[in-house]
Amino acid sequence: MEQPKKNTRRLGLILAGSTFAVLALILVVSLTAYYLTNRETAPQTSIITGVGPLDMVSPDRIDPALALAGLGGMADIEVIRQAVDQARPETALAGVLYQPQLTDRQTAGSFLQLARIFSAGEKPSPEAVGKAVFCYRSAGNTAILSPDLPDAARADIFIQVGEGLVGVGQPEWAKFYLQQALTIARHSPYLQAAQRRTIFQRLHQNYLALGERELARTSLNLSANPPSIGKADLLPPVLPPVEPVALPAEVQEAEANRWLRAQELAANMVELGGKAPRDRITALKEALLEEDRLKSEFLAQSYENETRLSKRIDITAARINWLTLKYRTARRGYGLSLVPEWEAQSDQLRTELTKSYERLFALYADLVIALPEVSQIDRAMYEKLRREVLAGELGRYPRYPEEQRRQQLVDSASRLAETQPEPGIYIGLDTVGDKTVYSLKAIQPDSE
Known part of the structure; x- marks a missing residue:
């Protein structure tokens, strides 16, 4: 008696997938033409210093038609x-900061590209x-903290x-990050000779460009005679x-329906020169709410039934991915208001996201x-600890216990430097201007 129901579901997914593929093709072609005639202008107002990473995103400068492609399954x-290709830096910046599934290489590379655009x-x-500096430093911080x-x-x-x-115009910060590369070139056992020589060159x-003649001379000598x-x-x-x-x-069907509704809204916005039809927004909102109901129930039940760490x-990470999507939606991180109910619950969603990250890293600690x-x-x-601090520093883990984790990370690095010195380099702290920052430290002192 169950077979017809399964076949119906399978047919629904096939039809949804086929429709999605057609819409996606139409959307990509339409977006390309649309972007070529509507390039994003540079930001005009000053940044308030000291804001959190997510506050660096300006929702009113996000291109909704492109951002919605992420909700549409792309x-x-x-x-x-x-x-990045279409000079939509705010759209790309939102994508980087609100996407915990990116690899560290993708994250750092995207920040570098965005910095150049800004x-x-x-x-x-x-x-x-200011945003360029933020992106450059975020790329550098990712390179320091990433264990991968x-x-x-x-x-x-x-x-x-x-x-x-x-x-x-940031020579002091430039010198700091160049020093990080110098530390790797002098002390990492994981480089080939040609790689080491190229870094020194x-x-x-x-x-030389910075006017640091002594360091330039040292690098030149080391390129000729590498350690x-x-x-x-x-x-x-x-x-x-x-x-x-x-x-x-059931959850897959809800997800496929959300893809379709997002694709339809994005396609309509392209056709209407950026205007968002109210009925399409409502359809996407309803799809998101239904997916949230089904996905949240499934993940909660799966977690309770699972005993393996x-x-x-895996389940907690999936919950983080979904909560991040909800939190981005609540902060209008797709460039328009989609689910007002979530916007009203923005603080609550942030708290739920924080608790999910706390659970994730507590599970890792148990493991x-x-x-x-x-x-x-x-x-x-x-x-x-490196993964946890990096998630916090990038703003993906809201309100993470910064001071506590900083000390724990430094203590962990010091312990490893004593007991397992083979990597030659561990994370420590440094000061640039008036800021305390993470840095790579060599276990053995430099020698000329």
Whole structure:
């Protein structure tokens, strides 16, 4: 008796998928033409210093037609790429900050691209320069804190950040990030000889541009005579990667319906020159509310029924992804008002998101403690703290316990530097101007 019902669901998903594919194709073509004639202008007003990362996004400058593509099923990194290509920096910035599923490489790379857009032109506005600095520093912070990036990629990011910060009049910060690359080149055992030499050569040119003649001379000498460090194999992460949660057919149907409604709204906005039809907004709102009801119930029940730590982590990560989408919607992070009910609950959603992150990293801590070897426990805790602090620093983990985690991360790094010195570099603290920042520290002192 159940077979007809299953077939109906399967047919519904197939039809929804086919319709979505057609709409997606139409939308991509329409958006391309629309963007070429409606390029985003640079921000005009000044940034208030000290704002949180999410407050760097200006919702009124987000292109809704493009941002909605993410709600319509397009991969978020693809939405970001299109926004960058079409000079929609606010749209791309929202995509980066509100997307915890991006890899650290994607996050840092996107920040670098955005920084260049914000700082482009003969005389960018003070706000645009401020956002460029924010993006450059966010890319650099990602490179420092990420446990996943290889050191060659880390050094490349640091050099690009340093070069960019020179261009926007931030020589002190530029010198700091170039020093991070220098630390890697001098002490990382994970670089090939050619990579090490290339980093020193690039640093030589950048230090000359900064007027740092002594550091330029040191880099030049090191490029000719690189440190003799044996090449080591990079240890894989200890913590397991998050796996996607399989959704039941009912939730998949609700998700597919949301994709369709978002695609329809975006397509209509393109056709109407940016105007959002009220009936299309209502249809998307209803689809989001229904998906929220079904998905939230499913994830909550799945968590209660699951006993394995790794699976509970997967479920909690899925909940974070969904809550982030809701929180972005509540803050008009898609460029328009979609669900007023969520906007009224913005503070509550932020609290729920914070609690979900707290649960996620508590589960990771339980997983770490269960590891069989002390050396694994120390490495895994260091890795867990790096992920947690990075999520907080990027604003994805709202109101994370910054001071407490900072001290824990530094203590964890110090302990590893004593017991497992092989990587040669661990995270510490430094001061740039009047700001305390994370930095990479060499275990052994530099030698000429």
